[in-house]
Amino acid sequence: MASQAIIFRETNDSKGFYILLALLGALLALGALAFFTAEHHGHHITGMNNQVVWGLPHVFAIFLIVAASGALNVGSIGTVFGKKLYQPMGRLSALLAISLLVGGLIVLVLDLGHPDRLIVAMTTYNFKSIFAWNIILYNGFLALSAVYIWTMMDRKVKKFYKLAGVAAFTWRLILTAGTGSIFGFLVARDFYNSAVMAPLFIVMSFALGLSVFILVLHFAYAWTGRQLGDVVMNRLRYLLAVFIGGVLLLEGARHFTGLYIAQKAGVEHFILFEGGLYTQLFWVGQIMLGSLLPLSLIFCRKLTNNRIALLLAALFTILGGFAQLYVILIGGQAYPLTLFPDADVSSDYFDGVLNTYVPSIWELMLGMGGVALTLVMVTIGVKVLRFLPDSLSDAVADPHSK
Amino acid sequence: MSQNRVDEYRRNFITALGGAAAVVAVAPTLLLREAHAAGEVAAKPADQAVTNAKRWGMLIDVTKLTDGGAGMVAACKKEHGWGDEAHSSPEQQAHWARVVKVTDKLTHNSFSLPVMCQHCENPPCVDVCPTGASMKRADGIVQVNKHTCIGCRYCMMACPYKARSFVHEALQDQKPHSPRGMGTVESCNMCVHRIDNGQLPACVEAAPDAVVFGDLNDPNSAVSQAMKTIGGKQIRADLELNTGVRYHGI
Amino acid sequence: MTSKFSTVFLASVLALAALLAGCSKAPSEADLNLATAKQKAEQCVEPENVIRTKHMDMLMHQRDATVIEGIRTKQHSLKECINCHVSATKEDGTPLHYGDKEHFCTTCHAAVGQKIDCFQCHADRPEVGQDPNYQHTVGSVEGHHFTQGVTAAAAPTAAEVQMVAQPQQGAAK
Numbered sequence: 107m108a109s110q111a112i113i114f115r116e117t118n119d120s121k122g123f124y125i126l127l128a129l130l131g132a133l134l135a136l137g138a139l140a141f142f143t144a145e146h147h148g149h150h151i152t153g154m155n156n157q158v159v160w161g162l163p164h165v166f167a168i169f170l171i172v173a174a175s176g177a178l179n180v181g182s183i184g185t186v187f188g189k190k191l192y193q194p195m196g197r198l199s200a201l202l203a204i205s206l207l208v209g210g211l212i213v214l215v216l217d218l219g220h221p222d223r224l225i226v227a228m229t230t231y232n233f234k235s236i237f238a239w240n241i242i243l244y245n246g247f248l249a250l251s252a253v254y255i256w257t258m259m260d261r262k263v264k265k266f267y268k269l270a271g272v273a274a275f276t277w278r279l280i281l282t283a284g285t286g287s288i289f290g291f292l293v294a295r296d297f298y299n300s301a302v303m304a305p306l307f308i309v310m311s312f313a314l315g316l317s318v319f320i321l322v323l324h325f326a327y328a329w330t331g332r333q334l335g336d337v338v339m340n341r342l343r344y345l346l347a348v349f350i351g352g353v354l355l356l357e358g359a360r361h362f363t364g365l366y367i368a369q370k371a372g373v374e375h376f377i378l379f380e381g382g383l384y385t386q387l388f389w390v391g392q393i394m395l396g397s398l399l400p401l402s403l404i405f406c407r408k409l410t411n412n413r414i415a416l417l418l419a420a421l422f423t424i425l426g427g428f429a430q431l432y433v434i435l436i437g438g439q440a441y442p443l444t445l446f447p448d449a450d451v452s453s454d455y456f457d458g459v460l461n462t463y464v465p466s467i468w469e470l471m472l473g474m475g476g477v478a479l480t481l482v483m484v485t486i487g488v489k490v491l492r493f494l495p496d497s498l499s500d501a502v503a504d505p506h507s508k
Numbered sequence: 509m510s511q512n513r514v515d516e517y518r519r520n521f522i523t524a525l526g527g528a529a530a531v532v533a534v535a536p537t538l539l540l541r542e543a544h545a546a547g548e549v550a551a552k553p554a555d556q557a558v559t560n561a562k563r564w565g566m567l568i569d570v571t572k573l574t575d576g577g578a579g580m581v582a583a584c585k586k587e588h589g590w591g592d593e594a595h596s597s598p599e600q601q602a603h604w605a606r607v608v609k610v611t612d613k614l615t616h617n618s619f620s621l622p623v624m625c626q627h628c629e630n631p632p633c634v635d636v637c638p639t640g641a642s643m644k645r646a647d648g649i650v651q652v653n654k655h656t657c658i659g660c661r662y663c664m665m666a667c668p669y670k671a672r673s674f675v676h677e678a679l680q681d682q683k684p685h686s687p688r689g690m691g692t693v694e695s696c697n698m699c700v701h702r703i704d705n706g707q708l709p710a711c712v713e714a715a716p717d718a719v720v721f722g723d724l725n726d727p728n729s730a731v732s733q734a735m736k737t738i739g740g741k742q743i744r745a746d747l748e749l750n751t752g753v754r755y756h757g758i
Numbered sequence: 759m760t761s762k763f764s765t766v767f768l769a770s771v772l773a774l775a776a777l778l779a780g781c782s783k784a785p786s787e788a789d790l791n792l793a794t795a796k797q798k799a800e801q802c803v804e805p806e807n808v809i810r811t812k813h814m815d816m817l818m819h820q821r822d823a824t825v826i827e828g829i830r831t832k833q834h835s836l837k838e839c840i841n842c843h844v845s846a847t848k849e850d851g852t853p854l855h856y857g858d859k860e861h862f863c864t865t866c867h868a869a870v871g872q873k874i875d876c877f878q879c880h881a882d883r884p885e886v887g888q889d890p891n892y893q894h895t896v897g898s899v900e901g902h903h904f905t906q907g908v909t910a911a912a913a914p915t916a917a918e919v920q921m922v923a924q925p926q927q928g929a930a931k
Contacts, residue, residue: 148690148691149674149676149691150593150597150600150676150677154600155599156599156603156664156670156676158599159665159674160665218659219657219658219661219674219675220658220691221658223656224658227639231640232639235635235636235638235662237637237660237662238638238639240638291636292632292666293666293668294665294667294668439665443668443670445610447746449610451609452609452611453606454607457623457670461599462599
């Protein structure tokens with residue numbers, strides 16, 4: 107049989123579409139409620155404080171932002187590295203990337219002490235600040251991804267397809283390096299100040315972005331009755347395994363270095379062995395459930411071609427990523443600052459003690475609102491524009507298989 | 509007519525200057541023989557911008573602080589009105605300065621010192637601020653320009669001294685000379701309003717026997733002379749931030 | 759003097775706008791507490807029409823000069839505006855804050871629907887605790903803060919005068 111042409115089509119009008127929108131809309135409303143409540147009362151209603159200054163909203167925001175750049179990878183593999191199998195998924199990949207980034211940024215922005223001064227952040231730059239560079243990188247990413255989608259959707263600009271793809275791919279690598287460097291550049295905190303944060307965040311983005319992509323792709327096809335074959339899904343499956351392995355490698359490097367450098371050994375011991383919740387989140391959440399379990403689900407022979415196993419692997423990778431970011435962000439801040447090495451310090455302002463942080467319901471609502479916004483954008487996107495191929499059955503995706 | 513007013517203003521201003529100078533001149537007790545007071549602040553005319561000719565700094569002699577600096581912290585609190593936020597938890601309360609007790613793990617030697625913004629020459633909080641709200645004035649004072657602070661708290665992540673606080677609730681009846689409000693970050697600003705007025709920072713005034721304040725750029729200033737004689741250590745000197753607040757006896 | 763007319767005119771336009779917008783909280787003519795301001799208009803740091811149309815620019819310029827450069831001239835200082843124009847308490851002795859209809863800044867800002875965040879950080883009334891004679895007495899030595907001369911600021915354009923004198927209908931929401 108001759109290879110079938112890839113036909114892109116909007117998703118159909120269905121009851122499911124509206125039910126999904128209603129559910130996500132409810133989450134969005136809760137997120138908005140959380141924002142207005144915190145905006146009105148101030149941050150004292152949150153669990154964040156002057157010791158643990160970044161909390162759950164930042165975990166959500168950074169997760170979404172990191173996953174955003176990773177979600178674009180599927181498209182990049184098709185465009186930049188010329189893998190034909192991935193090309194039909196390029197549009198969805200870019201849409202998901204934009205949606206994730208917007209979802210993450212909205213959480214970040216709405217958690218600011220002065221969200222009303224966003225215009226200041228957009229117009230006044232301190233170019234020594236990696237944060238300021240990130241603002242530029244985020245905006246550029248949105249623009250480049252949009253152009254990338256354009257070159258995929260409009261035949262007239264098809265000649266720029268490769269160029270746009272390469273530009274977007276390069277940009278996303280810099281972007282994630284920038285996100286990692288937000289922590290890497292913090293000289294004051296021993297758990298963060300390391301150059302490995304930049305590559306670590308890049309490889310995290312590969313794994314998390316792909317996991318989100320796998321879930322979205324599957325449910326987009328399952329809920330609209332389109333065909334999605336094993337050829338495509340198995341490719342993504344083994345790619346995910348490679349990325350999870352990459353995260354483990356860099357995490358290993360980071361923690362081993364930490365244990366060797368005396369200055370960092372204190373906080374490393376805290377996170378790895380004595381940190382209570384953070385230690386559990388690291389070993390059980392990130393390593394066992396978030397890395398080893400997905401790897402076994404992927405490589406277990408009995409589960410070959412098993413779609414549920416793949417979805418679970420993606421889901422657990424996401425949960426592991428959350429655990430990892432929680433440990434990095436909150437765990438890193440829970441450990442007290444070193445004012446005087448080799449000395450015990452105490453004060454009436456929590457010097458020398460482990461800081462506590464209990465997230466409030468408002469922070470969870472705000473974070474979930476960001477997730478909901480992402481999914482709303484994708485759901486509406488695939489409904490109104492031609493993002494999804496009509497079919498990704500094995501015959502369409504790879505005519506040479508069998 | 510307006511010219512007359514200007515002249516009148518200038519006359520008043522110069523009179524005020526003389527007054528401030530007199531206050532500084534008679535400020536009590538000596539830290540060292542070389543130091544004539546708790547330091548000196550030459551007032552600049554109100555309409556002139558600060559320059560980098562001066563760099564303000566202070567030397568705190570911990571051995572002369574009988575209360576570990578609690579009096580200095582109290583004076584700061586009174587001057588700026590922080591720390592009474594009704595809705596904030598203790599962890600959320602603002603703290604511009606605090607007394608830290610340090611005990612060496614091996615020798616068990618122990619001392620207390622006041623810790624506040626150290627007014628670094630290379631402040632990490634200024635480097636990381638996306639909008640430039642976290643700023644160092646030409647005369648070396650590190651502060652938050654709350655007009656452009658968006659409340660992202662990145663500076664708080666970057667500060668090695670935990671010198672910065674975020675205001676977690678709406679405030680009212682702030683001190684007119686020390687504006688502070690919800691959703692912005694704040695910290696010790698060396699009593700910038702007093703310095704511009706030719707006065708010493710509140711904490712320095714509260715501990716005249718233990719603190720010398722002045723221009724670090726001027727080798728003949730009391731603070732420079734005092735540091736030359738007895739030294740001035742930094743907290744976390746390993747970070748090479750070249751702090752403007754120095755300690756003796758730590 | 760045209761000023762009396764303009765006050766009445768301004769007040770009635772504001773009242774009308776408020777009425778049209780159906781906003782019960784906006785000040786009525788009687789509520790507009792401009793008497794103090796009018797009384798001090800002659801002693802203000804800028805002519806009345808300049809201050810009405812340009813005060814935000816002056817404050818904006820002054821805030822950067824003060825915070826960044828340490829310039830602390832009093833002429834365009836928000837603190838001095840407050841010292842002169844705002845009483846520490848209402849007539850019944852309770853504290854007077856921005857948002858109360860008697861507050862000098864609120865009187866106009868509420869009517870023109872202008873939201874400001876100055877008083878999130880700045881004190882919105884003089885500090886009585888330290889100096890009971892906080893308000894400058896008209897004609898006293900302390901009363902004036904001219905450093906650059908009154909004409910330092912550019913005169914407002916006709917459009918700006920228009921804008922302030924006649925707030926748009928419905929803007930009082």
